[in-house]
Amino acid sequence: MTEPPQPGRTCPLSYRYSPQVFDRAADLETDTLYVVGGLYGNPEALDAVEALFYAETGNKRLVFNGDFHWFDAEPQLFASVHARVVQHLALRGNVETELANDNADAGCGCAYPEHVDEADVQRSNTILDRLRHTAREAAAPSDALRQHMAALPMHAVAQVGGARVGIVHGDAESLAGWRFDPSALTDPANAAWLDHTFDRARVDVFASSHTCAPALHRAGPERWVVNNGAAGMASEPGHTHGLVTRISVRPAPPGVVVRQQAQERGVWVQAVQLGFDDARWQRRFLGLWPEGSPAHTSYWRRITCGPESSGVGCA
DSSP states (O other): OOOOOOTTTOOOGGGBOOGGGGSSOOSEEESEEEEEOOOTTOHHHHHHHHHHHHHOOSSEEEEEESOOOSSOOSHHHHHHHHHHHTTSEEEOOHHHHHHTSOOOTTTTSOOOOTTSOHHHHHHHHHHHHHHHHHHHHHHTTTTHHHHHHHHSOSEEEEEETTEEEEEESSOSSBTTOOTTSHHHHTOGGGHHHHHHHHHHHTOSEEEEOTTSOOEEEEEETTEEEEEOOOSSSOOSTTOOOEEEEEEESSOOOTTOOEEEEEEETTEEEEEEEEOOOHHHHHHHHHHHSOTTSHHHHHHHHHHHHOOOTTOOOOO
16 A cells, blocks of 8 residues: 655655666766755845855856755845846755645655654744745746746756866755765665675766755765755855865865865865855844744754754755
């Protein structure tokens, strides 16, 4: 007997793909690639991303790999964030995917694992429901904005120097997969899956974000998984800055703060600190999600204090 869907924990079949989809011609070629996951509707973080990116020299590309909406529960802000993001290559995350339809079976589409508390799951579903109303208002009267979100791709392949990069929101098999979470990457039981996945995908690097916990993991000789955690929210314990992924044939320019890095095939794979105007963002957040709201309950401590060292999961 088929179990009924569990909103927020269910991974719809439409989210699935094979690692072999990455064994294709690159969608883009560049010397410097920025991958920005988990912007979460934070316009101050978006300002900081653009400042970092436009300060780079040479051939460069910027990719938003999903969940660029989440806290932006006001139609004008939502529309503004969307318009700025889609000037670059944008992939849909579970948030954009669920905002683009009216089916509540998947809830937020987060596919939360069992260790995430049910109250957190339900709050995320409630946030998504409110944001769906916001998206409808922002898209009125034609609904073109939601149709545009539905048409965004789930993954991309980039050629950066001598390295092929698979860009995903979740993992190499699912839009909302958790196998690129740090806990999964360091689990010995996951090693065989990683080897097989890289063999089938024929990439050197996977860049993801969905689990909101940053990682730079060596998955084998000349193989790396980089998870930027979140750009628009604190991603390291005790700090309030976000993180973005930078992959380049050149080291980071002066002034760019690199938190972790690796070098393979003459290419740097780096987790870059994203500092933004905390005070302004916190005021904006409180205006949208005051104390007692689901987003405030789930995220305010992280926004103001940084994630707990043992904490995992967000949108």
